[in-house]
Amino acid sequence: MPNILMPALSPTMEEGKLSKWLVKEGDSVSPGDVLAEIETDKATMEVESVDSGIVNKLLVSEGTDNVKVNTPIAIVLVEGEKAEDLKVAETVPEPAEAPAANADNAHNGDDAEPARDCGSAKVCARQRSRSSRRRRDGRDDGSAGLE
Amino acid sequence: MARKAVATNAKTQSNTPQFTKEQELAAYQEMLLIRRFEEKAGQMYGMGLIGGFCHLYIGQEAVVTGVTMASKKGEDAQITGYRDHGHMLVMGLEPRGVMAELTGRAGGLSGGKGGSMHMFSLEHKFYGGNGIVGAQVSLGTGLAFANKYRGDDTVSITYFGDGAANQGQVYESFNMAKLWNLPVVYVIENNKYAMGTSVERSSATTDFSQRGQSFDIPGEQVDGMDVRLVHDAAERAIAHARAGKGPYILEMLTYRYRGHSMSDPAKYRTKDEVTKYRQERDPIEQVKARIIEEKHATEEELKEIETKIRAIVTEAADFATNDPEPDASELWTDITIGA
Numbered sequence: 001m002p003n004i005l006m007p008a009l010s011p012t013m014e015e016g017k018l019s020k021w022l023v024k025e026g027d028s029v030s031p032g033d034v035l036a037e038i039e040t041d042k043a044t045m046e047v048e049s050v051d052s053g054i055v056n057k058l059l060v061s062e063g064t065d066n067v068k069v070n071t072p073i074a075i076v077l078v079e080g081e082k083a084e085d086l087k088v089a090e091t092v093p094e095p096a097e098a099p100a101a102n103a104d105n106a107h108n109g110d111d112a113e114p115a116r117d118c119g120s121a122k123v124c125a126r127q128r129s130r131s132s133r134r135r136r137d138g139r140d141d142g143s144a145g146l147e
Numbered sequence: 148m149a150r151k152a153v154a155t156n157a158k159t160q161s162n163t164p165q166f167t168k169e170q171e172l173a174a175y176q177e178m179l180l181i182r183r184f185e186e187k188a189g190q191m192y193g194m195g196l197i198g199g200f201c202h203l204y205i206g207q208e209a210v211v212t213g214v215t216m217a218s219k220k221g222e223d224a225q226i227t228g229y230r231d232h233g234h235m236l237v238m239g240l241e242p243r244g245v246m247a248e249l250t251g252r253a254g255g256l257s258g259g260k261g262g263s264m265h266m267f268s269l270e271h272k273f274y275g276g277n278g279i280v281g282a283q284v285s286l287g288t289g290l291a292f293a294n295k296y297r298g299d300d301t302v303s304i305t306y307f308g309d310g311a312a313n314q315g316q317v318y319e320s321f322n323m324a325k326l327w328n329l330p331v332v333y334v335i336e337n338n339k340y341a342m343g344t345s346v347e348r349s350s351a352t353t354d355f356s357q358r359g360q361s362f363d364i365p366g367e368q369v370d371g372m373d374v375r376l377v378h379d380a381a382e383r384a385i386a387h388a389r390a391g392k393g394p395y396i397l398e399m400l401t402y403r404y405r406g407h408s409m410s411d412p413a414k415y416r417t418k419d420e421v422t423k424y425r426q427e428r429d430p431i432e433q434v435k436a437r438i439i440e441e442k443h444a445t446e447e448e449l450k451e452i453e454t455k456i457r458a459i460v461t462e463a464a465d466f467a468t469n470d471p472e473p474d475a476s477e478l479w480t481d482i483t484i485g486a
C-alpha cells in the first residue's frame with residue numbers, strides 16, 4: 001500500500017485542503033504516525049500512516065486547496081519496494097467527476113485489481129465514482145449527530 | 148489470586164501477575180491483528196469504501212484480548228456496543244467477513260446489510276454489535292438469565308463504555324442481575340470520553356467500578372492498557388460469576404487513540420494526552436518490550452508475526468473490496484422469522 005490517498009474524512013467530503021505536511025521526503029514512518037493535516041469545510045483532521053516505510057515523495061504541496069478525495073498525495077515505500085514500481089501514481093490526471101456509466105460499474109465487484117491500491121487512474125476514478133454515487137443517493141447524509 | 152474484590156486503584160497494584168511465553172505471544176498476536184485491521188479499516192473508510200458508521204478500537208486492544216483469554220472461548224457469551232471489530236476478531240470471527248461487512252458486501256458477516264455495528268455469530272456466542280448506547284447491558288443481562296435458566300455453566304460478558312454507564316437501563320439490569328445472582332461480568336471500557344464529552348463533565352461519580360455498590364455487586368478498577376492485569380482481573384470476575392455468586396464489575400481504564408468515529412477531529416482533548424498514552428502506555432508495545440526482554444522471541448520472529456498478520460488483513464481488505472454488493476432481492480430477506 002504505497003500510495004497515500006487524499007482521504008474522505010466524512011461521508012460527505014469530496015475534496016479538501018492539504019494544509020500541512022508533518023513528514024518530509026526521506027522520513028521513515030510507522031503505523032499511526034501522523035503524515036499530514038487535512039482541512040475540510042467542517043474540521044481539520046489528521047492523516048495517519050498505515051504502513052512502516054520511507055516517505056519517497058510528496059505529490060501535493062502544502063497549502064493546496066480542493067484536493068479531490070482519493071487523489072494520491074504521497075508515496076511511502078515499504079520494505080522491498082522501489083520507486084520505479086510505482087511510477088504510475090505520479091501520472092494520474094486531475095481527477096474529474098466520473099461519468100454515470102462508470103458509477104454503475106462501480107459496485108459490480110468485477111474489478112480484478114484490488115481497488116485499494118488505486119494505482120491507476122481507472123481504479124481511482126472508480127473509487128471516486130463510488131463515493132459520489134453514495135453522496136448523490138444521500139445514503140450517508142444526516143448521520144453525523146447520531147452516531 | 149485471592150485478592151479481595153474491592154476497588155483497587157490501578158496504580159497501587161503491586162505483584163503484577165505474569166504471563167507465560169505462550170500467553171505473551173498469543174496476546175501480542177491478537178492485539179496486533181486488531182490494530183492492523185483497524186488501521187486498514189480507517190484507510191478504507193478514507194477511500195470511500197466504507198459507508199455509514201465506523202468506530203475504531205485502536206488503543207483499547209488489551210481489554211477484549213485479556214478478558215477473552217480468561218473466558219471459555221466459544222462457550223461464554225460476549226456482547227458489546229458499536230466499537231465491536233476487535234471483539235469479533237478476538238472471538239475468532241473471520242477477518243474477511245468482518246471487513247466485507249464494513250464495506251457492505253454479500254460476503255460480509257451480515258450479508259452486507261448490517262455494517263460496522265451489526266454483526267453476530269451464534270456459533271461464536273457473539274451477540275453484537277449494538278448501536279443503542281447501553282442497550283447491550285440489558286441484553287447481556289438477559290443472556291446471563293438464559294445461561295442460568297438452562298443451567299449451562301456459562302457466563303455472559305457484557306462490555307459498555309463510560310458514557311453508557313450513565314444510562315438508566317444499566318441500573319435496572321444491575322438490580323435484576325444481583326437479585327437473581329446472574330452469571331454476568333460487566334466490563335466497563337472507560338476510555339475517558341463519550342463522543343466529545345469527558346467523564347468528568349458527564350459523571351457525578353467517576354469511579355465506575357463502584358457503580359454496583361448499592362446493589363451489592365463487587366467491582367474493581369483495572370489498568371486496561373496492561374493485558375496481564377486485564378486477564379488476571381477477568382479470571383477473578385468470571386470465576387465469581389461462574390460459581391453462582393452473581394454479577395461482577397470490571398472497570399477497565401483504557402484509551403482510544405482515534406476520534407469517536409471516523410469524522411471526529413477530537414478537538415476536546417489535547418494532543419499531549421494522546422501522545423502520552425501512545426508512547427508510554429501502548430498495550431502492544433508493552434507486550435512487545437517484555438517479549439524481547441524475556442527473550443520469548445527475537446525481533447526477527449516478531450517481524451514474521453507482523454508479516455503474517457499483515458497478510459491476513461490485506462487478504463480481508465482485498466476480499467472486502469472485490470466481493471459484490473448483495474443482490475437487491477436480499478432487501479426482503481432476514482426481516483422476520485417464520486412462525
Ligand SMILES: Cc1ncc(C[n+]2csc(CCOP(=O)(O)OP(=O)(O)O)c2C)c(N)n1
Pocket residue numbers: 146147230278279280281307308309310311312336338340341342407
Ligand atoms: C441511546 C443512545 N443515545 C445516544 C447515542 C449517540 N451516541 C453514540 S456513541 C455515544 C457515546 C458513548 O460513549 P461511551 O459509552 O463512553 O463509549 P465509547 O464510544 O467511548 O466506546 C453516543 C452518545 C446512541 N447511539 N444511543
Ligand SMILES: [Mg+2]
Pocket residue numbers: 308309310336337338339340341342
Ligand atoms: Mg467512552
